[in-house]
Amino acid sequence: MDLKTKVTERLLIQYPIIQAPMAGGVTTSELVAEVSNTGGLGMIGAGYMTPDQVRKQIREIKELTNAPFGVNLFVPGEFDTTEKEWQEANQALQPIRNQLNIPDDKTDAPVFDHLLETFQEQMKVIQEEEVPICSFTFGIPSKDTVKQLKSQDIILIGTATTVKEAIEIERSGMDIVVVQGSEAGGHRGDFSPDNQDGLVGLMSLIPQVVDQVRIPVIAAGGIMDGRGLMASLCLGAEGVQMGTAFLTCKESGANPLHKQEILQAQEDQVVLTRSFSGKWARGIHNQFISEFSQKEATIPDYPVQNSLTKGIRKASASQGNPEYMSLWSGQSPRLAKDQTVKTLMESVITEAKQVSVE
Amino acid sequence: MDLKTKVTERLLIQYPIIQAPMAGGVTTSELVAEVSNTGGLGMIGAGYMTPDQVRKQIREIKELTNAPFGVNLFVPGEFDTTEKEWQEANQALQPIRNQLNIPDDKTDAPVFDHLLETFQEQMKVIQEEEVPICSFTFGIPSKDTVKQLKSQDIILIGTATTVKEAIEIERSGMDIVVVQGSEAGGHRGDFSPDNQDGLVGLMSLIPQVVDQVRIPVIAAGGIMDGRGLMASLCLGAEGVQMGTAFLTCKESGANPLHKQEILQAQEDQVVLTRSFSGKWARGIHNQFISEFSQKEATIPDYPVQNSLTKGIRKASASQGNPEYMSLWSGQSPRLAKDQTVKTLMESVITEAKQVSVE
Numbered sequence: 001m002d003l004k005t006k007v008t009e010r011l012l013i014q015y016p017i018i019q020a021p022m023a024g025g026v027t028t029s030e031l032v033a034e035v036s037n038t039g040g041l042g043m044i045g046a047g048y049m050t051p052d053q054v055r056k057q058i059r060e061i062k063e064l065t066n067a068p069f070g071v072n073l074f075v076p077g078e079f080d081t082t083e084k085e086w087q088e089a090n091q092a093l094q095p096i097r098n099q100l101n102i103p104d105d106k107t108d109a110p111v112f113d114h115l116l117e118t119f120q121e122q123m124k125v126i127q128e129e130e131v132p133i134c135s136f137t138f139g140i141p142s143k144d145t146v147k148q149l150k151s152q153d154i155i156l157i158g159t160a161t162t163v164k165e166a167i168e169i170e171r172s173g174m175d176i177v178v179v180q181g182s183e184a185g186g187h188r189g190d191f192s193p194d195n196q197d198g199l200v201g202l203m204s205l206i207p208q209v210v211d212q213v214r215i216p217v218i219a220a221g222g223i224m225d226g227r228g229l230m231a232s233l234c235l236g237a238e239g240v241q242m243g244t245a246f247l248t249c250k251e252s253g254a255n256p257l258h259k260q261e262i263l264q265a266q267e268d269q270v271v272l273t274r275s276f277s278g279k280w281a282r283g284i285h286n287q288f289i290s291e292f293s294q295k296e297a298t299i300p301d302y303p304v305q306n307s308l309t310k311g312i313r314k315a316s317a318s319q320g321n322p323e324y325m326s327l328w329s330g331q332s333p334r335l336a337k338d339q340t341v342k343t344l345m346e347s348v349i350t351e352a353k354q355v356s357v358e
Numbered sequence: 359m360d361l362k363t364k365v366t367e368r369l370l371i372q373y374p375i376i377q378a379p380m381a382g383g384v385t386t387s388e389l390v391a392e393v394s395n396t397g398g399l400g401m402i403g404a405g406y407m408t409p410d411q412v413r414k415q416i417r418e419i420k421e422l423t424n425a426p427f428g429v430n431l432f433v434p435g436e437f438d439t440t441e442k443e444w445q446e447a448n449q450a451l452q453p454i455r456n457q458l459n460i461p462d463d464k465t466d467a468p469v470f471d472h473l474l475e476t477f478q479e480q481m482k483v484i485q486e487e488e489v490p491i492c493s494f495t496f497g498i499p500s501k502d503t504v505k506q507l508k509s510q511d512i513i514l515i516g517t518a519t520t521v522k523e524a525i526e527i528e529r530s531g532m533d534i535v536v537v538q539g540s541e542a543g544g545h546r547g548d549f550s551p552d553n554q555d556g557l558v559g560l561m562s563l564i565p566q567v568v569d570q571v572r573i574p575v576i577a578a579g580g581i582m583d584g585r586g587l588m589a590s591l592c593l594g595a596e597g598v599q600m601g602t603a604f605l606t607c608k609e610s611g612a613n614p615l616h617k618q619e620i621l622q623a624q625e626d627q628v629v630l631t632r633s634f635s636g637k638w639a640r641g642i643h644n645q646f647i648s649e650f651s652q653k654e655a656t657i658p659d660y661p662v663q664n665s666l667t668k669g670i671r672k673a674s675a676s677q678g679n680p681e682y683m684s685l686w687s688g689q690s691p692r693l694a695k696d697q698t699v700k701t702l703m704e705s706v707i708t709e710a711k712q713v714s715v716e
Contacts, residue, residue, distance in 0.1 A: 013430065054528045150536035163692065182540055183559035197629045197643075201541035201559030203589065204580035208625050211692065223563035231561065231589035234713050262690045267566050268520045285555075331562035334521065355592050 003229075003352060006216040007176065007239035010155065011133060012068050014039030015349055016239030017229065018178075018218060019217035019246045021072030021135060022186060023047035028253040029057055031246065034341040039349075047074035051121035058129045070133030070157070072112065073122050075141055076115040077191070079278075081300040082335070088309055089300045094289070096324060097312060110303050120145075122237030127152055135159065138279075139191040140172045147173070157218070159189035161198040166209045166217070168192070176216050179209050180239050183222030185244050185270070185330035187281040199272075202232070210236030224335035226351025244330040245348075249341050257322045265333035274311065276326040278305030284333070287323035288312075361587075361710060364574040365534065365597035369491060370426050372397030373707055374597030375587065376536075376576060377604045379403035379430030379493060380544060380686070383593065386611040387415055388698065389604065391422030396703040400425075401493065405432035409479035416487045428491030428515070433499055435549070436471040437636075439658040447658045449490050454649070455670060463669035468661050478503075485510055490525060493517065496637075497549040498530045505531070515576070517547035519556040524567045524575070526550070534574050536599050537567050541580030543602050543628070543688035545639040557630075560590070568594030582693035584709025602688040603706075607699050615680045623691035634671065634684040635661030640689070645681035646670075683696055 005016045019035040021027060021043035030043030046054045051231030054071065061069055072348070081089075090104070097104060123145065126134050134149060135157035141149075149156055150173060157176045158169030167178045180189045190198040200208075202221050210217050217233035220241040232240045246252060248259045261284050271285045275292035281304035283289070293300065299305050309326075316324030329336075337344070361641060363374045377393040379385060379401035390400030400419070404412045412429065419427055430534075448462070455462060481503065484492050491516035499507075507514055508531060515534045516527030527535045538547045539560030548556040568575050577590035578599035590598045604610060606617045619642050625696050631645045633650035637660035641647070650657065657663050668709075669682075674682030687694075695702070 091415050114476060120704055128653050163624065164626065181559055182557070183562045199540070199557075200625050200689050201539055201561065201580055203560040203577075203586055204541045207583065208690060208692045218563075218710060222559055225565065227565050227593045228561055230592040234588040234592055266521065267558050267562055268522065268555050331558050332566060334566045349447050 003349065005233070005238040007218060009289060010175065010216065011041055013041050015345070016218075017041070017345065017348060018239060018241040019043050020220060020241045020243030021045035021047075021070070021245060022243055022254075023072075023074070025253045026201070026247055026342075028251060029060040029064060031249065031251040031253065031341065033244065034060050034251050035345070036067035036069045038342050038345040040345060042069040044069070044071045046071050046122060047137065047246065049122070051118065051125050054122050055125045056133060057128060058125070063165055068132050070135055071126050071131050072135045072137060073119060074091065075136050075139035075191075076112065076119050077138055077302075078112060079301040079304060081244065081304045085300050086304060089298075089305060092295070092298075093168075093308060093312060096291070100315045100319065100321075102311060102315045110307050117301070123149065125253070126154065133157065135178065137187070137189045137191050138189075140169060140174070143172070160209070161188060161190040162192065162200060162205075163212050164194050165190065165206050166213050170213045170215050173223065174220060176207045177209070177213060178218045178220050179205050179237075181205050181219065181221030182329040185282045187277065196321040201287065203235070206232060206235035206237050206245050222330045222332045222334045224330075226348050226353070226355055229352045230355040231349055244336055245344060246341065247329075248336045248338055249344055250339065251341050255317050255325065257317065257340065258325060258327055259321065261322050261327045262329045262333045262336050265329060267331050267334060269330050270331050271331060275290050276297050277303035281326070281328060282330065284327035284329050286325070286327060288325075359411060361707065363591070363596040365576060368533065368574065369399055371399050373703070375399070375703065375706060376597060376599040377401050378578060378599045378601030379405075379428070379495075380502055380605060380612075381405035381430075381432070384605055386609060387418040387422060389607065389609040390427050391612065392417050392609050392699040393604065393703070394423045394425035394427045396700050397707075398672075398703060399491065400427040402427070402429045402479060404429050405495065407480070409476065409483050412480050413487060414484070416489055420474045426490050428493055429484050429489050430495060431477060431519060432644050433494050433497035433549070434470065435469060435486045435496055435660075437659040437662060439662045443587050443658050444666075446654065447656075447663060449456065450653070450656075451666060451670060454646070458670065458671060458673045458677065458679075458682065460673045463698060470667050481507065484512065491515065493536065495545070495547045498527060498532075501530070508563045509537075518567070519546060519548040520550060520558060520563075521566050521570050523548065523550050523573050528571045528573050532573070535567070536576045536578050537595075539563050539577065539579030541689040542578055542639045544607075544686040545635065545637050546630075548633035550564070556656050561593070562591060564593035564595050577704060580688045580690045582688075582690045584706045584711070584713055586690075587706055587710045588713040602690065602694055603702060605687075606694045606696055607702055608697065612676050613683065615675065616683060616685050617696065619680050619685045620687045620691045620694050621696060623687060625689050625692060628687050628689050628691060631656050632663070634664065634667050636660035639684070640688065642687050644682075644683070644685060646674075
């Protein structure tokens, strides 16, 4: 039982364990490099970064490891929010700003053209810096983009929440697909508009996807240890992507309050909400989610709501108050530990080998 | 790899595969007996049966098998629906009755005392007929009941959707706990009123429960084949309970339209709804669910709504129209097959052994 799979072969890594590209400061250079140095694949969550920040971090990580690592980007989607809706959404946040004693920091509404331009510049950096692996969330980049990246031998990984999305990713020419189960923390990666219910648990999602695509499948959502790794391989996946398990590691850049909240949480306190960003995401229930629970439908789409709540989330964190922070977590917080990446990687691998022997 | 676990030892069965006790006519005597005859555990879904019907079926099954089988009962819960709410809920169903050209068949609102009495009589039958295994859904029976059943050496199985519920089941003195993942079809078995989110995927739920209880854990939800069985065992379960996989079998009593709809469905068409019964349940999206999607909150609790929609579901079935039937299904309909129980059991076991060798 050497844990070699199509994913370890393709990505040139030792173990089929990928650190989920969590955006928003979690994936420090130390975290990414240490995952790659211990035999997994470290990933930069570059979704919110400027092209210069992406370049800077890629160079930092290259100083820390010779092993492969990757970058994840958000594929920009269209959004449609009127000036009035935006004003109303901003108004709805004012009582929380008053409570936190911070000013209305509303900026201009994000512009789609600008996001697309940033995305193209981010990809240019990845090519220039010769990053070997690039993954995408919230959609599929254009045919031309896929073609260009592949011409430079960059391995492309898409993110799907249903069989249909996985098939679309395969058809687009990407090399590997991450299937995100309903267990997953943070933002849902769904992009197909005709989903009735994209919240499919991994026990259902992995085998149904594996039966319909030929590219290797990586399982994501709630996987924290060797049991989850071996279960995913039994279901037909060729590897796992773990987020929350790495988020509470010492090398992660997550706010200490965020780590603490996960370490104390129970599985039924981790809920889905649109309140922070306008996109469905899973995190630990707190006052902010509670205040918006009856108004989920009125919240403007991502990234509009995301930009409107930024100041509140930041102020809440700096005031040491977890009630207005986005405390993203998967459904397995009871399995999270305060540990180093090395300890986590070693225990996952040791446990996986024990499970498989039984 | 002989697939022996604590569950096969305790239940005296050959393979750790339990046929989910689907209520409403699915679990024919032929289905239950054939599952037990092929090495699994057949279960009567007796939730909606009269005590006499339960006794009749137990005797029928005893004619068809010498192997162990079990009975599942619904633990009656309190409900609180005013005459006005009940009238309004009935009125909301009238347009559908008109469309199906059926009369208002509203019966008296169900009475809690009566349900409790029926439950006690059902248990009396189980004791008199010496059924070796009894499982419960929607709660935990009283201490006295547990004590009495255990004094007759009946093995008791509870149903949990969270770690907290599993711990409560263990504390009540039951022998085994079924953990129902969010993937599961039909009614959610949650009973703890302070759940923030009881929809936990099995990848998260199994290991978190296994770490907190000493009694054996059986995994339920989306498991259809040897891959799901082996994945569940990797996660720490001692067996699986499969519903949808048995529902489409030739021996099942499910309406042929229901079987056909599952065989044609995709994973993202299987949604959660309160519309049919007042309790959250997972089934294939159809016109009935669609009409109530904006009114989920106004629907009276189980079993009030369940009794109000009974005539509609029945008429829809007899008119060959799946749009107003409750088409319960788990999240893995793409893995469902039209086959015999024997073929299903053999393929699960063969595949499980293959998965474990790899």
